[in-house]
Amino acid sequence: MAIWFPLKAPAAATPSSSQPPQRPSASLHFNLWRFGHRGHEKDEAATPDLLDVGIMVASPGQLAEISIYVPIKIGPEHIADLGALFSDGTLATGIFNESLTATNGPSHSVIILKKASGDTYCGVVKFPRSNNQIAASHLKFRHEFDGTIITITSTALAMGVSGIAENDSLYFRLRLTIPKSDSITFINAAIPNDKFLTSGVDVTEYLDFRLNQARNLNTGIAQQMTDAGWPKAVPTTRLDFLLVVGVAVDVVVGHPAFHKCRLLETDLWKSYVDKTHLQKGMVIYHWKDDPKNDPVVDFNAFVKLRLRLSDRKIITRYFIIALLIGISVGVFGNTVYDTGKFMFWKTIDMFRSTSAATTETQVACPPSVGKIPSEPPGG
Template sequence: MWRDLPGARDDALDVGFRIKERHAIEKLNLFVPARITFNDIEDLSGHLKNDRTLSAVFNETLEVDDFDDNVFAAVNTYNKKVAFHVISIVKTTDICFKYLDDGEGTIIQFRKSLFEKMKHVGDYYIRFRIVLAGPLKDLFVTSFSQEDKFFVSAFYTTDIIEFRLNERRSFPTSLLKSAGQMKWLDLSSVYFILIRDFKAELIRAHTDFHKMRRLENNLWSDYVSSLSKDPPAQMMLYHWRVKKTSERIDDFIALASFRTIKHSLLDYVLGIFLLGMAGNAAEAFLASLITMIADPQATDLKNVGPDWSHLIALFVCIFGATVIFFRSALKKFYWGTVNRDSH
């Protein structure tokens, strides 16, 4: 999962399956708790047709060999043996979407046509990207900001990033009803890798990760080129994994909490300015109102009556402060409305 990628508007979740028993699969279903369309999916096989990128993704010394438009072999550089085959995904023929009736998610179905293209002996690998744009940006992230951020020049933002696989208790009701009829994959291993800006401080994680290291920005520029033209500099990689032992892997969860310092000098200055204006407007209005009450017999109401312009200014200041303070909530409300309308 890519987050905070320099120069990128959107985050992304890259998903890969290494398939050992391809003949045992006619179709593969992946549930995502959001509405997914073709515009959100990108096939990544083209990015892997590069020796350096291929080796970086799999942390092995590999090279591309014996390829055509749909498939190529990933070959070990030293012994020249085929490690696996990478196959491309044609979105119009290999994928379809099924939307749950209650609107709680999408089943991405990989059709039989994809597996029929797997004609070579050996393992196969598919890899695709879900672009987390708009309402999908917070699909795996819950963010909290410091409550008094309006009155400070810098504040903390806390992100909780959570990824779940096959955790049945989190299934929507409509999906849970058919869980007994599903055929679950026999998983030999699960890897979850989170890559984000090194300025985000890891506070806690639900379990120890396998490794943590700094991302080599010179190896990944081509791989993330569809997200950003800037190299992924100053990024940290956090790696969780689980491997099959004597028991099968029923589910998997990765959860981590990060804290980031954000500077809001402009909001701070505007907040102090609006607060000062609101105080002056309130004081002037109350003074004119008290004068009118204290001297009800006054004939010059223009001079002793309440100055309504001050009251209007007070409401304008309150409205401006509300917009600044709650703009992140308003943004989420907007995207939520857009998402509901798209259904």
């Protein structure tokens, strides 16, 4: 993936006040919700994975737009705006891990989050909707470079800036529903060849999440980022990546090592994620890059997961195969036994026949060795 921030022309970015504008900066948040697992057909089909992308921008008035590249082709039907959920201060507290209250800003397009001290934490944008999707004037899609460039437009930024004070930060949070056919773009799996011979399938999954890594970017994307002054024009001061998986899934390898993990608070998050998707017991693994001086230029998290899949379908399939193997072995064993028994007795009969024939020959022709024949009479 890639995220970059084209700036306005200097004259257009200068505020009306006499104070010089503050330098814009950003912090990025990614939540990958892993619901389906390869080799587990039921979950994979019914519950697609979700990727939440949060972008916090300081001094957003200087931005012309925000560009997000994802390496799959998607459209407006795959994107949802999560901004309205932040009207629940408890949920906002859970997301940002800070005590917050929520109120509507001057325009109902922005929710203002306040700290316990009364200071503003940020303004959260609520995108307008058209035909049950985010309005095309605020979020645009371009299929380029074997993927999609999602653009938060200047119209959306202007709407957000108008709802906050001059030096406040602005926050966008979007959810990408990953199509089933593209799930391997983010997480792939190694499934054992003997999966049909066991009552459960031991699956190894691996995730290689990369953001803004120059060696992996298409040259066209890299050029657009360079033209926008990345990474210095709008430095990324912090990046958080969270992976949410079932409690039965083991993280066997993680590089870099995760910062911390915790059990998902189901009651808190059931309004954030469809409660029918939340499994009983899910764990959040948290990676972060929070340099003190230099900006975050790129990010890479490699995670190797291991889990055992077993359900009624797998067990039934195993039972049928085991039954067929048992029947086949039984039939084969009986055939071998009967054939062996027949050959054994046939061999015995042949031996007996040979012995009997030899005895009869000996009786008919007695040996004369050692005897002197007598002279015929009258000799």
